[in-house]
Amino acid sequence: MNAFANHFTYEFKTGLRNSSLLFMSYLFPLLFTETLIPALSIFAMMAGGLLALGGPLVEARDAGIYRSFKINGVPAGSIVAIPVLAATAHMLVVSLIITVTAGPLFGAALPANPLAFGGLLVLCAFTSAALGVLIGVVAANSRAVLGLSQALFLPSMILGGLMMPLSMLPAGIQRIAGLLPATHMMQAMMGLGYGYPTAYVPIVSTAVTVAAGALAFALAVYLFNWDKA
Numbered sequence: 125m126n127a128f129a130n131h132f133t134y135e136f137k138t139g140l141r142n143s144s145l146l147f148m149s150y151l152f153p154l155l156f157t158e159t160l161i162p163a164l165s166i167f168a169m170m171a172g173g174l175l176a177l178g179g180p181l182v183e184a185r186d187a188g189i190y191r192s193f194k195i196n197g198v199p200a201g202s203i204v205a206i207p208v209l210a211a212t213a214h215m216l217v218v219s220l221i222i223t224v225t226a227g228p229l230f231g232a233a234l235p236a237n238p239l240a241f242g243g244l245l246v247l248c249a250f251t252s253a254a255l256g257v258l259i260g261v262v263a264a265n266s267r268a269v270l271g272l273s274q275a276l277f278l279p280s281m282i283l284g285g286l287m288m289p290l291s292m293l294p295a296g297i298q299r300i301a302g303l304l305p306a307t308h309m310m311q312a313m314m315g316l317g318y319g320y321p322t323a324y325v326p327i328v329s330t331a332v333t334v335a336a337g338a339l340a341f342a343l344a345v346y347l348f349n350w351d352k353a
Contacts, residue, residue: 158320160232162241162313163286165219166248166306172215173252174259174277177207178269181260190350200348204261208253208341215249233318241317244330248309251337255305258344280306285314290323298323308332 184190193203226232235241255276263269281287283297284306290298301307308329315326322329 157231158233158318159286159289159310159314160230161223161226161235162310162317164222164226165245166252166284166286166309166313167281168218168222169215169249169252169309170277170280170306172211172218173249173254173256174273174280175256177211177253177256178260178263178273179266181207181257182263182266182269185349186265186352188351194350200350201345204257204341204344204348208250208257208344211253211256212246212249215252216245219245219249235313235317236319237317241313244309244313244317244333247330247333247337248313251305251309251333251340254337254340254344258340258347261344261347261349276304280304283307285310285323305333305336308336 190203223234227234256273259269259272259276263272279301283293283301284290284304285301286306290301290307290311293301302324308324311322311324311329312326312333314320315322315324316330
């Protein structure tokens with residue numbers, strides 16, 4: 125037992141003297157207290173939208189459920205809008221829980237402009253839900269849903285400024301990140317909600333997020349299939 129305790133003490137002290145381990149174990153996670161609330165909120169939205177919405181849409185289409193909707197006069201716009209709005213409501217509840225608890229539990233910085241931050245939460249939740257529904261509409265099957273959703277979700281988590289500030293990425297990677305809706309969600313929240321300096325103009329990022337959500341929703345309605353192709 126003494127040998128175990130001595131070994132543990134040695135490893136613990138060695139870790140404190142190791143600059144790389146000290147940074148990754150202590151300093152690097154603490155950097156996220158400034159961005160914890162928006163990062164976790166966007167993560168929850170992207171997960172709830174991209175990873176959760178497409179599958180049920182494909183399954184309902186394959187089961188022939190939408191055929192009965194069409195026969196009974198239910199418009200495609202309603203079929204698309206209902207899951208988008210329901211998912212948006214769920215995402216906002218989760219984001220509210222994150223916002224309320226992250227401060228006292230983790231010392232996370234609160235938004236300097238709560239009104240702007242709240243509006244952006246609504247916008248980002250809608251856009252995430254619209255993207256998820258669009259994936260479900262265009263995907264041929266459940267495997268395609270998984271591939272398309274991961275193709276957008278994983279780069280968003282890595283390059284979107286959620287795991288590390290966008291400014292820490294090379295200039296070329298920043299330009300690639302600018303193609304991702306999550307990047308502009310994060311930039312808008314940090315700039316307008318927190319008043320922090322951003323790599324992209326926050327108003328422009330807000331406009332990009334609006335455009336992404338509107339375009340995704342419109343395409344989902346336009347490309348909607350009532351039956352399995």
